Amino acid sequence: MEVEKLMPDEITEPVPVTTNEIARVQVLEGEVMNRMIKLAKVVSQTTMVPRADQGKVDQVFAKIMFGAGLGLQPMESLWSIHMIEGKPTLSSAAMRTLVARAGHSITPVEMTDEKVTVVGKRKDGAELTVTWTIDDAKQAQLWGKDNWKKYPRQMLLARASAECARALFADVLGGLYTEEELS
Numbered sequence: 098m099e100v101e102k103l104m105p106d107e108i109t110e111p112v113p114v115t116t117n118e119i120a121r122v123q124v125l126e127g128e129v130m131n132r133m134i135k136l137a138k139v140v141s142q143t144t145m146v147p148r149a150d151q152g153k154v155d156q157v158f159a160k161i162m163f164g165a166g167l168g169l170q171p172m173e174s175l176w177s178i179h180m181i182e183g184k185p186t187l188s189s190a191a192m193r194t195l196v197a198r199a200g201h202s203i204t205p206v207e208m209t210d211e212k213v214t215v216v217g218k219r220k221d222g223a224e225l226t227v228t229w230t231i232d233d234a235k236q237a238q239l240w241g242k243d244n245w246k247k248y249p250r251q252m253l254l255a256r257a258s259a260e261c262a263r264a265l266f267a268d269v270l271g272g273l274y275t276e277e278e279l280s
Contacts, residue, residue: 146175181279189255192262199269213253217261225265229257
């Protein structure tokens with residue numbers, strides 16, 4: 098059986114891939130999977146993972162694998178990915194990190210306890226400005242929750258960043274929401 102592949106750095110004539118090469122890739126994938134399972138077993142027993150994931154090897158493994166698909170390191174995944182009613186969500190900080198790693202940016206241009214404005218810029222030049230205010234939080238029935246009372250500026254930043262990220266960088270985030278948006 099032969100499968101054709103293209104060299105990543107150049108567009109030339111297709112190069113045949115043998116069944117043995119495919120088998121080697123499958124073995125490597127299996128080895129990586131086994132390493133990730135071992136990592137999940139060890140890490141799930143520590144206090145380095147969120148309390149809700151401690152002792153849950155399957156949950157830790159799933160978060161690590163899901164995060165790897167997004168380009169997150171294992172420990173980043175454990176602290177940035179949260180499950181809400183069976184749906185994976187990302188922290189707004191992780192969203193900003195992934196956007197930056199993809200060569201784009203989300204920059205706060207105004208930050209007060211009443212209003213936060215961010216500007217998202219794609220490396221191709223597209224831009225989007227998003228503002229979140231206390232009135233927006235009230236309309237969304239968020240105002241009055243403990244974190245909103247204690248940290249209004251940070252919560253507004255999280256909301257403005259997430260809205261900007263989903264609207265302008267959907268290709269980077271795959272449509273993920275933040276935990277706060279789904280809870």
